[in-house]
Amino acid sequence: MKLAFLLIALIVISLSCKKKVENIVKSVPSMGTVEDWEMPSARIISYFIESSAGVKKIRFKVKTSTKNPNTANLVSELYEDNAILLLPSTYTDSGINTKLIIYCHSGGGYVSETSSEVETDIYPKYFLSLGYAVLDVNGLPKEYAEKNKIDMGRHCGSFIALREYINAYNLVVKDYNIGDVFLFANSHGGLIAANLVNLTKIPFKAHVAVEPQMSLKENTWFVETGKLSFGEFNRLQNRANIIKIYGMKSVTTLGELLAANYEENKVQKYDPFKYVLDSNIKYRVPYKIINTKDDNIAYYEIAKRFVNFCVTKGANVVLSSVESGGHTSEARSGIVGSFKIYNNSYNLTPTPYEVASWFQLYGGLPVKTF
Numbered sequence: 001m002k003l004a005f006l007l008i009a010l011i012v013i014s015l016s017c018k019k020k021v022e023n024i025v026k027s028v029p030s031m032g033t034v035e036d037w038e039m040p041s042a043r044i045i046s047y048f049i050e051s052s053a054g055v056k057k058i059r060f061k062v063k064t065s066t067k068n069p070n071t072a073n074l075v076s077e078l079y080e081d082n083a084i085l086l087l088p089s090t091y092t093d094s095g096i097n098t099k100l101i102i103y104c105h106s107g108g109g110y111v112s113e114t115s116s117e118v119e120t121d122i123y124p125k126y127f128l129s130l131g132y133a134v135l136d137v138n139g140l141p142k143e144y145a146e147k148n149k150i151d152m153g154r155h156c157g158s159f160i161a162l163r164e165y166i167n168a169y170n171l172v173v174k175d176y177n178i179g180d181v182f183l184f185a186n187s188h189g190g191l192i193a194a195n196l197v198n199l200t201k202i203p204f205k206a207h208v209a210v211e212p213q214m215s216l217k218e219n220t221w222f223v224e225t226g227k228l229s230f231g232e233f234n235r236l237q238n239r240a241n242i243i244k245i246y247g248m249k250s251v252t253t254l255g256e257l258l259a260a261n262y263e264e265n266k267v268q269k270y271d272p273f274k275y276v277l278d279s280n281i282k283y284r285v286p287y288k289i290i291n292t293k294d295d296n297i298a299y300y301e302i303a304k305r306f307v308n309f310c311v312t313k314g315a316n317v318v319l320s321s322v323e324s325g326g327h328t329s330e331a332r333s334g335i336v337g338s339f340k341i342y343n344n345s346y347n348l349t350p351t352p353y354e355v356a357s358w359f360q361l362y363g364g365l366p367v368k369t370f
Contacts, residue, residue, distance in 0.1 A: 054089030055128055055342060062137060062167040064160050066144065070268050071247040079141035082111040083168040086118060086134040097179035099365060101127050102169065103136040104189030107154040108228050111138040123184060126352045129339040130365045135172055137164040150241045151231040156216060157191030157270050158245050165196055182359050185209035186329055187298060194272030197285050206362035207287040208355045211298040211327055214306055215273030216242055219299045221262050233257055273306055283315040288358045290320045290331050290351060297327035337369025
């Protein structure tokens with residue numbers, strides 16, 4: 001008898017999961033750019049849920065394309081890539097909706113089929129403890145990065161990553177009880193985060209970036225750091241990624257890489273710093289940048305110029321300066337409290353608290369310490 005009940009329960013769970021997948025596979029309306037017509041219908045093509053101490057981890061795949069709208073002769077390929085949605089323990093399918101943070105990971109981060117930066121970094125852990133859902137995508141398919149000998153985490157704010165974020169967001173808001181959406185970026189993720197504000201219709205309530213790269217031309221192109229994953233250069237791997245992703249003149253040696261010319265016509269609006277300044281537009285989302293003055297990866301002077309320009313246009317953009325510390329995700333030292341997530345306790349440091357406080361100002365969840 002017990003075995004019969006168990007079999008019935010398994011059948012019910014299987015049918016429920018199948019129905020969920022079938023619902024997800026439906027096409028969704030776009031919150032993207034005018035280029036979306038080039039893409040096949042966005043849909044989740046695989047779906048896996050696991051639970052960890054009340055947090056649901058939903059791993060799925062989204063489609064993307066390598067087509068550069070600025071380069072007619074560049075070969076375009078379609079890929080599937082990894083995405084992850086983390087739902088807090090307070091999430092429910094009906095009733096009060098859950099606020100979402102789109103998380104744009106660092107150049108050393110990624111979303112694989114089994115792990116991701118959003119599962120290990122202190123920021124998403126704190127966001128989840130407050131009751132936010134957190135969404136991230138890989139941004140550069142592993143197969144594409146391996147084939148082209150470039151780093152997987154450094155998607156350089158590109159159209160490839162932009163399509164992934166748009167598709168993932170569209171799917172999540174369609175199939176889950178999601179409300180207001182906020183935007184967070186870490187380091188290299190600053191490029192794609194600003195492009196999500198500039199080039200999509202996603203209704204962000206507020207945006208925060210910690211040590212963000214803001215310009216491909218004036219910052220990322222010159223960063224000296226070497227390869228992290230599938231890249232081939234021990235210097236200027238960011239530059240190598242830009243060249244390959246955007247279809248600039250190819251390089252095969254370090255000497256050629258050092259002498260390479262930045263081809264602005266291949267990038268255009270995907271450099272957020274240049275786009276905002278050249279377009280003379282008002283940045284549409286309240287934005288706080290937290291940056292150390294001696295950062296040699298995300299240049300402080302670029303952030304300062306960006307903020308000053310935005311302020312002249314009447315935008316709510318502020319720079320939270322830290323005197324020193326270099327390039328770090330923990331710009332301010334100290335402990336302001338603690339929090340719990342995944343059945344573990346963590347020290348709460350000032351920078352995550354500052355980020356969540358900015359979100360709270362614009363309709364986000366109340367900050368808490370324990």
